[in-house]
Structures are given as structure tokens and as C-alpha cells.
Amino acid sequence: MSAMMARMMGTSPGISSSPSIASSPPPSSQSSSLPVRTIPGSYGWPLLGPISDRLDYFWFQGPETFFKKRIEKNKSTVFRTNVPPTFPLFLGVNPNVVAVLDVKSFTHLFDMEIVEKANVLVGDFMPSTKFTGDLRVCAYLDTSESKHTQLKNFTIDTLKRSSSIWVPTMVSKLDTMWETIESDISKSGSAAALLPLQQFLFSFLTKCITGADTSTSQEISKSGFTMLDSWIALQVLPTVKVGLFQPLEEIFLHSFAYPFWLVKGGYNKLVEFVEKQGTEAIQRGETQFNLTAKETVHNLLFILGFNAFGGFSIFFNSLLSSLADDKNDGIQEKLRNEVREKIGTDSSKLSFEVVKEMELVQSFVYETLRINPPVPLQYARARKDFKLASHDSLYEIKKGELLCGYQPLVMRDSKVFDNPENFEPGRFTQEKGKELLNYLYWSNGPQTGSPNEANKQCPAKDYVPVTASLFLANMFQRYDSVTISSGSITAVKKAS
Numbered sequence: 001m002s003a004m005m006a007r008m009m010g011t012s013p014g015i016s017s018s019p020s021i022a023s024s025p026p027p028s029s030q031s032s033s034l035p036v037r038t039i040p041g042s043y044g045w046p047l048l049g050p051i052s053d054r055l056d057y058f059w060f061q062g063p064e065t066f067f068k069k070r071i072e073k074n075k076s077t078v079f080r081t082n083v084p085p086t087f088p089l090f091l092g093v094n095p096n097v098v099a100v101l102d103v104k105s106f107t108h109l110f111d112m113e114i115v116e117k118a119n120v121l122v123g124d125f126m127p128s129t130k131f132t133g134d135l136r137v138c139a140y141l142d143t144s145e146s147k148h149t150q151l152k153n154f155t156i157d158t159l160k161r162s163s164s165i166w167v168p169t170m171v172s173k174l175d176t177m178w179e180t181i182e183s184d185i186s187k188s189g190s191a192a193a194l195l196p197l198q199q200f201l202f203s204f205l206t207k208c209i210t211g212a213d214t215s216t217s218q219e220i221s222k223s224g225f226t227m228l229d230s231w232i233a234l235q236v237l238p239t240v241k242v243g244l245f246q247p248l249e250e251i252f253l254h255s256f257a258y259p260f261w262l263v264k265g266g267y268n269k270l271v272e273f274v275e276k277q278g279t280e281a282i283q284r285g286e287t288q289f290n291l292t293a294k295e296t297v298h299n300l301l302f303i304l305g306f307n308a309f310g311g312f313s314i315f316f317n318s319l320l321s322s323l324a325d326d327k328n329d330g331i332q333e334k335l336r337n338e339v340r341e342k343i344g345t346d347s348s349k350l351s352f353e354v355v356k357e358m359e360l361v362q363s364f365v366y367e368t369l370r371i372n373p374p375v376p377l378q379y380a381r382a383r384k385d386f387k388l389a390s391h392d393s394l395y396e397i398k399k400g401e402l403l404c405g406y407q408p409l410v411m412r413d414s415k416v417f418d419n420p421e422n423f424e425p426g427r428f429t430q431e432k433g434k435e436l437l438n439y440l441y442w443s444n445g446p447q448t449g450s451p452n453e454a455n456k457q458c459p460a461k462d463y464v465p466v467t468a469s470l471f472l473a474n475m476f477q478r479y480d481s482v483t484i485s486s487g488s489i490t491a492v493k494k495a496s
């Protein structure tokens, strides 16, 4: 295990926003002296146990309380439980998992010698491959599959190549986004942030990832992002709490998987668009990574739609909420001062390098990723029997058992983070803060790790925080302050 972690401490390809810090031993490395304990918790009666857990998870408790209550009840951060989806129409899905809810036990999810990741992106339930051209795309492949190596390297290469257009494309699309928001505020007093944000993300990411310009198709430019939204929603609905009126949510959203044909029209239009406009990327997949055109197109769409657009839509929303939170009073002024000191208000000065010098901006981004990891659940299946360590005990895991980590709780482990429940914008500054990057896991690996074909860490591990830093820097070049309330922007004060 420690060898694997040491490998992950190297520098990452392409850009690297990670500071080079002395790699402190990961919490999983000093465990042999711990007492062996039987995993507490149970799966309950057949059918009844899973249904009762499902109702707690989605309805009576919600995911966070669900896991918290079971930590309290079992007096352990490692325990057996069920997670949805379950009976009636998910008969082939096994809801039994071993929850791993502290920093130390969670790290086992990254160790590809002891776990495998085939088809477990959202748990034992896997959405139909009809959503992805009848193919298993990269995120569902295990590292032992040669196709994973081809696709992971293709993705890493795609990101690397896009780095020359990433910043200028982002700035130009952000100009359009802020103009729309300003115009909405002047017309109706406020602008819902999500819509312009998703339009910006869609055009920016489509250009950088597939090379295609959305403005070449009126339909894609106007509705492409909603096609992606509904395509993603149908895949993940059985596993996600939406917050609709109960029991309607249980009956209509969590009892069966919705079929692909409901979103087939939109998805096929996106496929056609990428086939036509993304020819360079497709050729690269074929000639340099030995992929078929079909594999390249559906993987590009999954990376663009599910990974990038889906991930950033959630993450930027929580970034705006962190800026709006009363508890972070005065933070906008501090961020603005740091941005203006480094680059003033000239957007042509924005670059990957310059935002890496903005310590508070970066720390604010990392703290948002800690408090609100955009992908809250991670799964991995035991490749063999092994002993899993928490901070205080060892547990015997049998080959084939499914581990489930709920990151929002893991990232508030008091053994690692001081005042873990508090949002502390400067937490990741200075030497002590940089050391904490070893334990920031939003990307399915430490922020000091290195995504490659031998692991399942997000290939955009560095791009995601640096893009969020660019977003904030651009915003505070443009505005002195932005007033955000319940997902809407109600006022912007232009840079004085």
C-alpha cells in the first residue's frame, strides 16, 4: 500500500498545481499494530433491510445523516450497511457495502493492488451501456483492462494538448457569461446563476476537449447543455437524492432505471456534432491510441458530458455558494486584493502560472473541494482478501466485497483536519496547509498524487482546481464584489 501511495506522490503530467511537498506518510501506512475487529453493522433481513436503509438514505435521513447515524450506532467509521438502489426493480443489484468513512480507511479505495474498479463508478448498479454507444467507457474500466490504459492516456493527452487554448477560450466564454448575467440583472433585478454557468461550461469545455466549436450549430449551441443534463440525470437518478416531494421521489425516481430511448434523440445529435466537428480529436484517438472512431467519440462525449460538464456544474455552483456564505464574510475583499495585487484588472495577464501564485485563491478552491466534494461517493471492490485499517482498528475484507466511501464525511475527519466542520478559506495556505493536500481526495486520490494508467485518479486532478482559480481571478478582475443569494446573482459591482 505505501509503495502505491509513494508512486502517487510524483508530479502530474501537463500542468501541475500541486506544490512539491515532502510526502508525509499516508495515514494508511502504519497499521500493523492495530487490533483486528469484526466489521460492525448488518445488512438486515433480506429485502426488508435494503428497503429500510434505502428509505433512510433518500427520505427519512438523507445521505449525510444516514452515514453519521450509523457511525454513532456502530461506534466505528467502518461498518456494514446497504446503499440504494434496491428492490423492486433492481433485482440484480447487490446493495451490501462496507462503508469506509475516515481518511485512513478511505485511502484503500486508491490502492489498485487490493481493489478493482470495473463497473462500480456509481456502486453495484451500473447504468445501461446504451447511454454510451453500447460501450463501457473509461470511468467504468478497471486498471487491469488494456482499454483503460489506452483511454486514460488518450484523456491525459487531450487535456495536455488543450492547455494552449484553455485560458483564452475560458476568458472569452466567461465574457459572454458575465454579459448575460449583467443584462439579466438590469432587466429583472437578478440572474439565476446555473443557466449561464452551464452555457459557459458547455461551450468552453466542448472546445477544449473535443476541439468542436458549439457556435457552428445553432441547435447544439442553444440546447446542447440541456441534452447533456438530461442524459446524465437518467443515468444517475436511481442513486441520487433529488429532494422532490416524498413518497413521489421514491416511487418515480428511485424504483426503476429510466431507459436510454428517452434521451436518445439529444445524445445522437451530440454524437453527430462531435463526429463532424471533432475530427482532429477522433483521428488522434485512432492513430495514436489505437482506439476505434466509435470508442473515441463516445468516450469524448462521456469525458465532456459526465466527467467535465457534470463535475464542473456541481463544483462551480458550490464555489459560488462558498463566496456567498455569511460565514465567509470579508472573503471576497481578501480574494480580490490578492488577484489585483498579482495581475490588476487586465484579463490578458491570466495564466495557469499566475493563479498558482495566488495562495489564498487556491486555498479557497481546495477548501470548497474539501467541504463539498463534487462527487460525494466512491466505490471499489476487493480484488483479494485483505486487512483494512481505520485509525484505530483492522478489519478483514473478503475478495468481492464492495467498499463505499462517502467523501463529505471523510473530508471532515477530525484526526486530520482541525475544526473540520468549519469552512476556513486559508486552510491550505503555508507549509502546514500544503501538507494537508496529501489528504484532499475529491479526485479519487490525494491532491499530491499523479493520475496515470495504473490508477483511477481523475486525469483532471490539476485542471479542476486551477480552472476554478482562473474563474475566481477573472471574476475579481472584473468586479469588486458579487452579491449571490440562493443560487442567484443579484448585484455586481464593477471593478473601480
Ligand code: HEM
Pocket: 117, 121, 138, 139, 140, 141, 148, 152, 155, 159, 209, 303, 304, 307, 308, 310, 311, 312, 315, 374, 375, 377, 378, 379, 442, 443, 444, 455, 456, 457, 458, 459, 460, 463, 464
Ligand atoms: C469538477 C470537475 C471534476 C470532478 C469533480 C471530477 C471527479 C472525478 C472523480 C471523483 C473520479 C473518480 C471516479 C471513481 O472512479 O470513483 C474521476 C474520474 C475521471 N475523470 Fe474526473 N472530475 C472532474 C473533471 C474532469 C475532467 C475535466 C475530465 C477530462 C477532461 C475528467 C475525466 C475523468 C476520467 C476520464 C475519469 C476516469 C479515470 C480512470 O478511469 O482512470 N474529469 N473524476
